[in-house]
Amino acid sequence: MKMGSQDMPEFTPEKIKEELTAVAARLFGEGKVDYFLAYEKGTVPFKTTPLIARKKEDLQRIWVDDYFVANLSVYLKEIRGRIGIVIKGCDSRSLVSLLKEEQIKREDFHIVGISCPGQFDLRKLARAAACDPEELEEILRTSSGVLVRANGREKTLPRPQAFLDKCLRCRYPKPLIFDTLLSGEYVAPVDLENPGAADPATSLKDELRGKTLPERWAFWAEQFDRCIRCYACRNVCPACFCPRCIVEENQPQWVSPLPTRGDNFVFHLMRLMHVTGTCTSCGECERICPMGIPLMKLNEKMAADLKELFDFMAGVDLDKPLPLRTYRQEDPNDFIK
Amino acid sequence: MEAKPEMEKKEKSWDPKILAILCRWCSYAGADLTGSSRISYPPNVRILRVPCSGRVDPLFILKALRLGLDGVLVSGCHPGDCHYTAGNYNARRKFVILSRLLEYVGIDPRRVQFSWVSASEGDKFAKIVSEVARDVKALGPNHLFRGESLALDPSSPSPSRQNQ
Numbered sequence: 001m002k003m004g005s006q007d008m009p010e011f012t013p014e015k016i017k018e019e020l021t022a023v024a025a026r027l028f029g030e031g032k033v034d035y036f037l038a039y040e041k042g043t044v045p046f047k048t049t050p051l052i053a054r055k056k057e058d059l060q061r062i063w064v065d066d067y068f069v070a071n072l073s074v075y076l077k078e079i080r081g082r083i084g085i086v087i088k089g090c091d092s093r094s095l096v097s098l099l100k101e102e103q104i105k106r107e108d109f110h111i112v113g114i115s116c117p118g119q120f121d122l123r124k125l126a127r128a129a130a131c132d133p134e135e136l137e138e139i140l141r142t143s144s145g146v147l148v149r150a151n152g153r154e155k156t157l158p159r160p161q162a163f164l165d166k167c168l169r170c171r172y173p174k175p176l177i178f179d180t181l182l183s184g185e186y187v188a189p190v191d192l193e194n195p196g197a198a199d200p201a202t203s204l205k206d207e208l209r210g211k212t213l214p215e216r217w218a219f220w221a222e223q224f225d226r227c228i229r230c231y232a233c234r235n236v237c238p239a240c241f242c243p244r245c246i247v248e249e250n251q252p253q254w255v256s257p258l259p260t261r262g263d264n265f266v267f268h269l270m271r272l273m274h275v276t277g278t279c280t281s282c283g284e285c286e287r288i289c290p291m292g293i294p295l296m297k298l299n300e301k302m303a304a305d306l307k308e309l310f311d312f313m314a315g316v317d318l319d320k321p322l323p324l325r326t327y328r329q330e331d332p333n334d335f336i337k
Numbered sequence: 338m339e340a341k342p343e344m345e346k347k348e349k350s351w352d353p354k355i356l357a358i359l360c361r362w363c364s365y366a367g368a369d370l371t372g373s374s375r376i377s378y379p380p381n382v383r384i385l386r387v388p389c390s391g392r393v394d395p396l397f398i399l400k401a402l403r404l405g406l407d408g409v410l411v412s413g414c415h416p417g418d419c420h421y422t423a424g425n426y427n428a429r430r431k432f433v434i435l436s437r438l439l440e441y442v443g444i445d446p447r448r449v450q451f452s453w454v455s456a457s458e459g460d461k462f463a464k465i466v467s468e469v470a471r472d473v474k475a476l477g478p479n480h481l482f483r484g485e486s487l488a489l490d491p492s493s494p495s496p497s498r499q500n501q
Contacts, residue, residue, distance in 0.1 A: 050464070208441075219443070246396070266399045269435075298438070302434070302438070309430075309434070336451040337450035337465055337468070
């Protein structure tokens with residue numbers, strides 16, 4: 001089987017951790033940052049928690065392992081000051097988006113980039129090992145794939161079955177902007193057997209093929225019915241930065257806070273419209289959703305449309321104007337009577 | 338007269354309720370011209386006047402559907418004719434994205450339609466309203482949210498781990 005991993009350097013968390021701590025300590029030492037955003041060890045296995053270091057001593061808590069999936073750029077809208085931040089390739093797209101939206105200033109940041117070897121999808125791994133995510137005992141990157149041990153049994157999975165879907169489509173494992181880049185360069189765990197899967201537009205077409213409108217609505221109505229409106233998707237989203245969200249606006253009240261299908265429909269589609277061109281399909285909303293609503297399907301539909309209609313990809317080009325802040329005379333017009 | 342045939346009659350004579358969001362400079366004036374030219378058109382539309390098609394937040398359209406309107410028509414000035422130079426060009430980008438999204442989640446594109454109608458096109462306005470009314474009538478009432486319940490309703494199936 002073609003895996004593409006043979007020529008890839010081994011991901012060495014200890015080395016990255018050492019380098020990262022040294023860079024952060026230097027930044028604090030030189031007085032260049034007031035805060036440093038990194039990861040610390042989570043309280044449960046295979047989870048890494050965001051760390052907001054306020055002083056040099058906090059840096060001892062920095063932890064790097066195979067699970068630094070959280071997109072730290074979401075904190076930038078809340079923390080003010082000079083900030084050091086660790087980002088992966090996909091997170092760097094969120095940073096570019098925020099810069100484009102003029103939400104943050106480049107000079108306020110020292111960006112420490114990590115080239116990302118791909119992030120495990122614990123739900124997928126648990127499914128493959130036929131156990132609950134909590135029962136996973138060991139997960140190892142190997143040359144032939146990913147080894148999972150649970151309940152005393154072992155299984156080696158091909159890489160597409162072990163990583164987050166977004167990683168299988170990743171084109172930017174290496175951060176697009178950074179001040180310091182930590183050692184190691186990786187390629188995304190792209191599914192070489194099935195190259196079409198790397199393209200959201202193709203997989204969308206496959207998914208929609210032969211589906212009638214009522215069938216699609218039946219699917220989405222069921223998804224909207226399940227939403228409890230906890231707003232976790234909004235809170236974790238780096239692209240959602242309004243100081244006051246329209247769902248909390250009550251004079252007039254545009255969207256009722258009651259989790260009914262209708263208001264959930266308005267909420268989710270409106271949120272998507274608000275992040276048009278800023279959403280980088282980083283997948284945090286779907287990962288965080290307690291009800292398992294497949295929000296990435298919406299994000300990737302949007303991404304595919306922006307690519308097709310306006311040749312726009314969110315968060316990759318600082319100079320290209322946001323798609324809804326510009327227009328061309330030859331934009332699509334055939335849907336208008 | 339008995340109540341039952343009355344109700345059946347009512348059901349059969351269902352007429353769609355359509356929200357028409359019209360720009361103040363072109364389409365609204367066009368609708369005025371339709372009236373002053375004594376051209377008749379289906380009385381299904383409720384007109385909402387906005388300063389410019391660029392003022393149309395996609396939220397207006399979503400909310401109209403949520404409130405049970407059977408169809409929405411958004412109309413503004415022809416490209417190049419915008420009173421504010423580019424409001425309709427900007428709006429067009431939002432509209433194309435929204436209409437594709439609505440289709441993606443399974444809402445028939447004929448429920449939410451768009452048009453350019455100038456102040457001199459009274460006949461076009463009548464024609465478009467007739468078309469939209471015919472389309473929406475063929476689609477039937479907006480039952481997208483019929484039978485909706487609260488997500489936390491204990492009688493609804495447990496959602497936990499559904500996607501894991």
